[in-house]
Amino acid sequence: MNRIIFLFILMTAFENSFAQNTTLVLEQYNRYRETSLSDRRFKHDDIEKLIKKREGGGVFKVKEEGKSAENRAIYSLEIGNGPIKLLLWSQMHGDEATATMALMDLFNFFDSHDEFDAFKKDLLSKVTLYFIPMLNPDGAARFQRRTAMDIDMNRDAVRLQSPESNILKNKRDQTNADFGFNLHDQRRLYSVGNTPHPATISFLSPAYNYAKETNEVRANSMKLIALLTRELQEYIPGNVAKYSDEFEPRAFGDNIQKWGTSLILIESGGYPGDRDKQYIRKMNFYSILRSFEVIASGEYKKENIANYDKIEFNDQQFVDVMIKNATVEQFGSSFKLDIAINQSEISYDEFRKYRLQGQIEDVGDLSVFYGYETFDASGLTAVPGKVKPGNYSLEELKKLNAIELIKEGYLYVMTDQKLTDDQRFKLNVVGSGKSIPAMNFKLGNQADFILLNGNKPVAAVMNGFIIDLTKPLSAEVYGHIY
Numbered sequence: 001m002n003r004i005i006f007l008f009i010l011m012t013a014f015e016n017s018f019a020q021n022t023t024l025v026l027e028q029y030n031r032y033r034e035t036s037l038s039d040r041r042f043k044h045d046d047i048e049k050l051i052k053k054r055e056g057g058g059v060f061k062v063k064e065e066g067k068s069a070e071n072r073a074i075y076s077l078e079i080g081n082g083p084i085k086l087l088l089w090s091q092m093h094g095d096e097a098t099a100t101m102a103l104m105d106l107f108n109f110f111d112s113h114d115e116f117d118a119f120k121k122d123l124l125s126k127v128t129l130y131f132i133p134m135l136n137p138d139g140a141a142r143f144q145r146r147t148a149m150d151i152d153m154n155r156d157a158v159r160l161q162s163p164e165s166n167i168l169k170n171k172r173d174q175t176n177a178d179f180g181f182n183l184h185d186q187r188r189l190y191s192v193g194n195t196p197h198p199a200t201i202s203f204l205s206p207a208y209n210y211a212k213e214t215n216e217v218r219a220n221s222m223k224l225i226a227l228l229t230r231e232l233q234e235y236i237p238g239n240v241a242k243y244s245d246e247f248e249p250r251a252f253g254d255n256i257q258k259w260g261t262s263l264i265l266i267e268s269g270g271y272p273g274d275r276d277k278q279y280i281r282k283m284n285f286y287s288i289l290r291s292f293e294v295i296a297s298g299e300y301k302k303e304n305i306a307n308y309d310k311i312e313f314n315d316q317q318f319v320d321v322m323i324k325n326a327t328v329e330q331f332g333s334s335f336k337l338d339i340a341i342n343q344s345e346i347s348y349d350e351f352r353k354y355r356l357q358g359q360i361e362d363v364g365d366l367s368v369f370y371g372y373e374t375f376d377a378s379g380l381t382a383v384p385g386k387v388k389p390g391n392y393s394l395e396e397l398k399k400l401n402a403i404e405l406i407k408e409g410y411l412y413v414m415t416d417q418k419l420t421d422d423q424r425f426k427l428n429v430v431g432s433g434k435s436i437p438a439m440n441f442k443l444g445n446q447a448d449f450i451l452l453n454g455n456k457p458v459a460a461v462m463n464g465f466i467i468d469l470t471k472p473l474s475a476e477v478y479g480h481i482y
């Protein structure tokens with residue numbers, strides 16, 4: 001064999017043996033994705049099934065750790081027999097569900113037999129993993145932050161009055177874990193510092209005292225975060241931030257760091273076109289599995305803490321929709337306004353589903369803010385939409401030619417039909433006996449207005465959705481039901 005070719009093959013083999021396993025696993029992510037979970041509004045029953053099927057003889061040791069205030073079982077899953085212990089818990093805030101989905105995906109990964117078996121075997125000889133998914137199932141039932149007792153678990157780490165808090169504290173003390181992963185969600189409206197990038201993933205190595213000192217325990221999680229932040233740029237360039245490190249004496253993260261477990265907080269934030277956080281779920285899967293890999297190998301120890309310090313802090317510079325430089329006629333004069341709009345989730349079907357409601361968040365000079373979507377309304381005048389008279393039947397509502405009506409200045413149609421939360425119509429619908437609130441560009445009002453070029457409508461905002469009248473209506477757009 002040609003010596004050069006031989007050398008090339010040798011080098012390639014050498015390189016492959018050092019390729020990051022996590023990157024290769026991520027390429028096969030769809031194989032492990034738990035398909036029964038496809039948005040953030042699943043409940044205890046949905047994940048209990050996925051946990052209980054792993055009881056008895058599988059690769060995981062499943063244990064019921066206790067019950068929530070409303071008697072829902074909280075489980076731990078254990079895998080591995082290595083000397084380095086890692087404890088992960090998700091959803092201590094009931095409406096912060098992204099990481100729970102990623103944990104279910106990871107369970108599928110560890111439960112499968114494939115080309116990654118050697119990687120798993122090696123990993124699990126070095127680390128022991130303890131998971132507690134959905135620590136606050138009562139909050140998840142209502143899709144709310146707090147527990148059934150209305151306690152914020154993350155302010156109960158010292159007083160330990162909620163049963164759920166005790167489960168976490170006991171597991172931390174039993175395992176005396178080397179690393180702890182505190183898995184949360186934050187609002188999608190956080191930015192990476194003052195940049196036009198939403199904070200898709202935010203990390204924190206919490207302070208363990210008011211002076212925000214660094215000891216070895218904290219340094220380890222800082223190093224791990226520095227490594228993950230650098231590597232995540234491959235998938236979400238510019239979208240990784242750092243959460244505020246003000247010491248909170250009642251929080252779990254801060255105390256667990258103080259108790260000697262290197263703590264890494266992962267906050268799932270926002271990403272364009274990903275309101276249900278499915279890509280962010282995948283980024284959680286990556287971040288967590290890659291953490292296992294570099295903790296097992298010790299690779300994170302080579303990182304420089306200065307790189308942690310350089311990560312931008314979270315800032316709140318984002319809104320869902322930004323309309324720039326609109327002209328608004330008010331008080332007998334004309335004013336230039338930026339109009340910021342957020343679309344909040346209105347829950348229905350026992351918190352399993354939601355519809356969006358677009359409201360005005362802010363007006364004025366909003367040049368320091370960024371929108372997931374932005375529309376430059378320079379030269380355009382914003383005016384309220386009109387109500388189309390008549391009584392629309394359900395069939396007519398379903399077949400509305402919204403673009404044509406909006407071009408005539410209408411944003412509302414009327415009906416005496418009984419409507420349900422599941423229905424989506426292409427315009428705002430006003431039920432009989434209902435009226436629409438005055439549209440005057442005040443904060444908290446519905447975000448519904450037409451943008452005129454002279455007298456001609458060229459764009460509109462309806463229920464917070466931007467509608468460009470030169471283009472077909474996007475399938476995602478729907479109106480509010482009054």
Ligand SMILES: [Zn+2]
Pocket residue numbers: 093096184185
């Ligand atoms: Zn949280």
